[in-house]
Amino acid sequence: MDTDNIYEALRVSHDIQRKLCRRLLRASPQGGKRQEIYAELKIELAAHAAAEERYLYAPILMDDMGLNSSRHALAEHHEIDELVEKLGKAEATGGEWLAAAKKLSEEVHHHLKEEERKFFQVSGKILTETQKSRLARQYNKDYERMKVVLRG
Template sequence: MGHGGNVIDELMADHREVEEMFGRMQSMATGGQELRDLIDEVTIELVRHSVAEEQYLYPAVREHIEGGGPMADKEIEDHARVEKMLKQLEKTSTDDAQMSPLLRQLMDEVTAHVRDEETNLFPMLRRACTPQQLDELGDKIRRAKSMAPTRPHPAAPSSPTASKLLAPGAGLVDRARDFMTGRGKS
């Protein structure tokens, strides 16, 4: 959940974590509960990561990077597509014929998003911000992830202000549901 370091180090550690989970998914011989648990784990990580980026990273991109507005908008659109896929995966049985194509689509979308952030956005942000600003953003991202929802909410507003107001409450409800069901504990 929280890796430490500046915002770029924090988010890149999240990216590596999700890539490792995708690798485990690809090596699974069958579906069943083990796959469901791994999908839940990926979902929890991606939702928390996305919420934190929308609350703090993309506003910083708008503020510090020349022409950052359209770049932030594109990243938020990527998140919306991923969140819809996560919601669909949540409702799909692991033995459903649609599971494999859905997982492939999710992996492809997330991989492209990660590549874009790491190749374009992060280097620009590193040049535009001071080390102190990047460290402060890393702290904000870690705090946001600790309170963020753990389940996809594609209809939730993605504006930073609305997210900062609504995400902690949704996160509390999601974590309570996860506790009651044992979701994310494997």
């Protein structure tokens, strides 16, 4: 992942998340495809959230102007974590699974849209161009590291 600033770096993962959510909802309940895509999405969401919280939310939390938007974004990450856990407990061939997958996909799409349209603008006013570049490097390194850690 070669990106010049934190927002470009995050959008790469955001696009992966959107694609995985679409694939998850289209996956057949037979043959284990749902579980395979779920596992990939779970790792992607967790690795992204961990690195994003460390290298975007934390610095923005330190600025009064970014406090409320950071808290809101963190709360949405927590909601997504809970939806991922709920989906993981659902039977992949049942109707409960599809309802949980739809709810997760909706929340992920909502969060990404809100983050890209609101949070990026607020944080963009707080961070310097140098910080945006440095944070991108730190985010990318941690994001890749977390994917390895989460895959076990």
